[in-house]
Amino acid sequence: MTFFFFERRDTPELSVGDSFWYSMISITTIGYGDLTADTVGSRIGTIFFITLLGLTAFTASAGMLISWLIELQYRERTGMGRLYVNGHILIINYPNESRVRHIIDEFTSDPKHRDDDIAVVSDRVETLPFSYPNVYFVRGSPLETETYERAAMGEAQRAIVLSTGYDDPSSDSIVASAVSVLHRVNPGIVATAECIDPKHAVLFEGMENVSLVFPLQLANNLLVQESQDPGVSQLTQVITSNQMEGTLLSIRVESVPDNQVPYPHVAKHMLDRDINLVGVVRSGTVHLRFVDLFPVADDVLVYISSSRLEWAIVQELLVS
Numbered sequence: 001m002t003f004f005f006f007e008r009r010d011t012p013e014l015s016v017g018d019s020f021w022y023s024m025i026s027i028t029t030i031g032y033g034d035l036t037a038d039t040v041g042s043r044i045g046t047i048f049f050i051t052l053l054g055l056t057a058f059t060a061s062a063g064m065l066i067s068w069l070i071e072l073q074y075r076e077r078t079g080m081g082r083l084y085v086n087g088h089i090l091i092i093n094y095p096n097e098s099r100v101r102h103i104i105d106e107f108t109s110d111p112k113h114r115d116d117d118i119a120v121v122s123d124r125v126e127t128l129p130f131s132y133p134n135v136y137f138v139r140g141s142p143l144e145t146e147t148y149e150r151a152a153m154g155e156a157q158r159a160i161v162l163s164t165g166y167d168d169p170s171s172d173s174i175v176a177s178a179v180s181v182l183h184r185v186n187p188g189i190v191a192t193a194e195c196i197d198p199k200h201a202v203l204f205e206g207m208e209n210v211s212l213v214f215p216l217q218l219a220n221n222l223l224v225q226e227s228q229d230p231g232v233s234q235l236t237q238v239i240t241s242n243q244m245e246g247t248l249l250s251i252r253v254e255s256v257p258d259n260q261v262p263y264p265h266v267a268k269h270m271l272d273r274d275i276n277l278v279g280v281v282r283s284g285t286v287h288l289r290f291v292d293l294f295p296v297a298d299d300v301l302v303y304i305s306s307s308r309l310e311w312a313i314v315q316e317l318l319v320s
Contacts, residue, residue, distance in 0.1 A: 106241065251308070
């Protein structure tokens, strides 16, 4: 305003906007030269308000902004920041880099989950040794609610809880405790937990929305099957990978039509669409034989296909 007050006497067309323009250009040391201070009063004002006060304030503000951005980037890289995402996936525990990267690759290979946000939660690494789009890191104990609050657990869709290591005898108890904390923060989250010893499944009893995977038992079974019937391992590798065409998928039966048909007919209808019905999971029991078995609400159909089935298509398959 000092520039406007003194210079307007000699330059009547000068506006307040021109004065602000002159101040900003001078403070940032750009100085286009389109406006200059010609009077003694405006020059004194320029020295005091722009050179001494303005430039000092601008330099300090710019330095604070840069420091804040560096601190924000550092906190994000080291997992000490807070996530602002919604509907994301949590991968809890970090047994090793190759396993975590493989799980991320498999999960994002599914077209339905290709763009999902993923947060890795662990206190065993300081930073992630790799970088993926939409993959974040939250550093902290998986047994503390504060960690999950920073990971936006309340808005998370599902969680994959890995073992701390196949040679860690306390892994199953840590995983069970982590699942318990998960449900305390977000009771509706769907958790898939890794349990090394099937005898420790009792640790997860009473927990809702939890699916257990027994990796060592699966590996041992597959070794025996491949030894007795070569080819089983190769087929299993294909149907359990999202990175290969034709994988195991599932869909829940939401409702049962009045004119329903038994599952043998459903399996034939699905086969006509190049879809293989493998089994039906009902109340925790797996049915591989479909004779005299009729659809019931909440049945889970497990099938092999190159793409997911929509419920509207399944409804058509359940009727004659």
